[in-house]
Every structure is written in structure tokens, then in C-alpha cells.
Amino acid sequence: MLNSYSSADKVLLAVDCIIFGFDNEGLKILLIKRDFEPEKGKWSLMGGFLKRDEVLDDAAIRILNTYTGLNDIYMEQLYAYSEIDRDPVERTISVSYYALINIENHNAELIKNYHAQWFSVADAPNLIFDHNEMVQHAIRRLRYRTSIKPIGFELLPEKFTMRQLLELYEAILSKELDKRNFISKINSLEILNKLDEKDMQSSRKGSYLYTFNKEKYEEKLLNDFVLNL
Amino acid sequence: MLNSYSSADKVLLAVDCIIFGFDNEGLKILLIKRDFEPEKGKWSLMGGFLKRDEVLDDAAIRILNTYTGLNDIYMEQLYAYSEIDRDPVERTISVSYYALINIENHNAELIKNYHAQWFSVADAPNLIFDHNEMVQHAIRRLRYRTSIKPIGFELLPEKFTMRQLLELYEAILSKELDKRNFISKINSLEILNKLDEKDMQSSRKGSYLYTFNKEKYEEKLLNDFVLNL
DNA sequence: AATTATTAATGTAGATTTTACACTTAAAGT
């Protein structure tokens, strides 16, 4: 019988999380040093096994929480990896998820509780299993996402300057953008509130701070647009 | 211990295949009438369980072959579905795949061997489990794909008219396209060979037949473009 | 043989969008 449930093989199903962060040094990913075998001591994505009574989205949230203490992070499913020997211990299929978080808001907790560490995407260490591939895949997805949905709310501090937003986009797309063109394209999305307040850290003149207009931002999350940067 | 392999739950991992076809009536999907419980007799995607020694891509190919006799169909992974009760018999996570095939080349075999049937995407029957959702998801993906990669090679006969190609795009995007603008945009991709031969079925005047330029087509498959139709 | 009917094939002007590019301004520091 082709489709008998009882004769079908069962497998371990893992979830691995790619967490992107951003600070003024650029785009970062969060990695942990494995504290168990195999590959103990090597750098790795945060991963764990799906539980019997759990959906994948929840597993991703739980696993992220386990390793970082982070709560309520919206993660997006990326891809299922199934090479036979991708995990040397036992046949394991892994579904990857990615999320964007703000480094500064969470740094303290991270460092305190776990051997987790932020790395620049550009010079991250070699990772276990197929995790390097997952990261590359996630970056591609993030780039694509940037062209159809707003980005930044999750990655930037609540108040941010236009330069910070520009540099975020430059980091994700890994190319230079024209400042004036960028500003007018971003403004045309109408997702920003310009505050009266200025940030005086970065220059003598100071630069205006912005916040995201949450309603407009979320509307744009639902209704994709096309943004050619 | 957080990550012990031995204590982790194992699950059934299924693969479901969304097969798109195209003929002069529009975009179609291929469905089977389940010949086993649960939901025996209802319409369903072609699905099966991943084997222990098999990667997902191969499982998709095997399952498609099992239900249609089709070989060597390139399928693309779509998404992993994991709602707890999505399959009423047993906890099953399903990874969906989609593919594009040419209806005419394969019809005979299909009908002969299985209770498989083509349905217009527009008026397909209600499907079991979460298969409706999978189909909707696949259509969205197909639309997106159409805007960044060439399409048609897998769906159209070897020789086809510009009108057939136009109607394929219209079916996928479910909107009318301006014929002249379409032609010039497609031509700018430089993936077509115009033959000296004409198809005389469709009109008195006859319309030129085209083939895809395989090299150019495959190059464009690798290097995405932007196609605004 | 001439006429009719049908779909194929083709080009352009105006609107919109994108791109490239440089000077002035505000404020702090000296």
C-alpha cells in the first residue's frame, strides 16, 4: 500500500533560527557556541527539535527564547533542509526561520545567560552542519524582502536618523545607495514620522530623528509594494 | 538537557505536490481522488511520506512519479505546514513542492494509470486537509516567480505562438496584458527563437511559431531579472 | 476571381519614474 501511515518512517524535525541584528558597524547575526556534542565548542545557529504538540512557528519562538531570552519575536519560515547526513548523529530535517531584532535592546540578557555572540555577517565564523548555507539563504531572502516590505522597525532603535536607516538598507543590500534618492523613495512610502527632536551625536548640525508610523508600517507589511533602491 | 537527540519526538514528514499545467483553457492543477482513508474519495494533492534515506527533493520527484508516471520534473520547495491536526490520523508535517508541466505531453499516461485529473485553478474542487491553502500559496509563489524568472518552457509545447505565451502569462497573473507591450517586454529578454514556420490553426493569416532559446533561458533562470508586466 | 472575415503584426508620443549630481545650512568646537 502506497500510503500507509504505519509503515512510514519518522524523522527528527529540527528548527534553526537565523537572527539578524543591526548596529552602526553593520548587519550582524547571532550565533552560539555549541555546548553539547556533536561539534561541541563550534559556532552554530540556535536550533532545537520540534515537539510533538507544537507547530513550527512556535518551535522557532521557543528555541529562540531558550537561547536568548527573547520574547515575541516574529519569525518567518525560510526553507527545509534534508540532506541525508546533514546531521551526523541522526537523520534530521531542519526547517530554518529568520528574524530581525534590535541588538541594543537585548544585548545584556544574551551575554548574561548564554554563550551567544553577535558577528558581522561579513566575517562570521564557519558554522556547523549546513548552517552556513542557511545563513546565505536567509540573506538572499532578506534582500528580497527589503524590496517588497518595509524594514527597520525590528532592527532600529525607536528613534533613528535617516542616516541609520540608509545604512541599514546599505548593509542588507550590500551596496551603496544615493542619499537623496534614498530619502525621497523612503518618504514616498509614507511610513515615517519626522520628530522635532534632533540627534546631536553624529554631527555638529544634528540630524532629525524619526520614528516609524506603526499603522502605515503594518499596512505596508500586509500590502507589498515595489521599492527599487 | 536541552538538545538530546534521544529524547526528541519524531514525526511523520510528508511531501505534497502542486502540479501546474496550462492549455488553451487556462491554468490548471492536477489532483487525485484519494483511494485510501482518511478522506477516501475526496480530491487531494499528490502526497506521500518522506523515506528515511531520501532527501525532500527526491521524495517530491518520487511521489509525483508514483501518481503520474512523470519523470525528471524539476520541482521547487514551497513551504512546511505543521498545524497540529492538519492530518487527522497522525501528527504529520508536510513540505509542499510545486512544478510546471505540459499537459499534452503527459495526459494519456495520467488518465490511464490513475484517478488523476486536471482542474482549472479557478474552479477546482475543495481539497482535503490544508491542501487548498497550499495551492493558494503556490499560486502566489508562481506569480512572484514569473516576475523574476522566465516561464513557459515547462508549460508550453516545444513550438508555440506569441499568443499562447501571452495567455499563459495572463492566466498566471490573472490579469489582462497589453499585447504589444507584452511582446516588446518578452522580446527584450531575448529568450525566444522566432521560427520561419507558422501555426495556421488559430487564424487565416497564421502566426509565427517560437521556441525557447535554451541557453539564454537557462542563463536567465540563474540570474534573476525584473519583469514588470 | 473577387470579396469577406479573422487574427497577426507592428510603432510612437506622452507620462512617469529613475538616475546622477553639488551646494547651502546649522551648530559645536576652537
Place this chain on the structure above:
DNA sequence: ACTTTAAGTGTAAAATCTACATTAATAATT
């Protein structure tokens, strides 16, 4: 008051996109 630094701002040319109508080729009909 002078210097320094990054912020802020507009436009003209180029490229792309859109809307749109006539002629051409052939088979079928008379």
C-alpha cells in the same frame, strides 16, 4: 568669529512604461 562636520535639499536628462489603432496575410465564401 572662524572652522569643521555632517545634514538637508532640487533638478534636468535619461530610461522606462503606458495607452492606443492601423495594416497585413491568408483561408473561406461567393
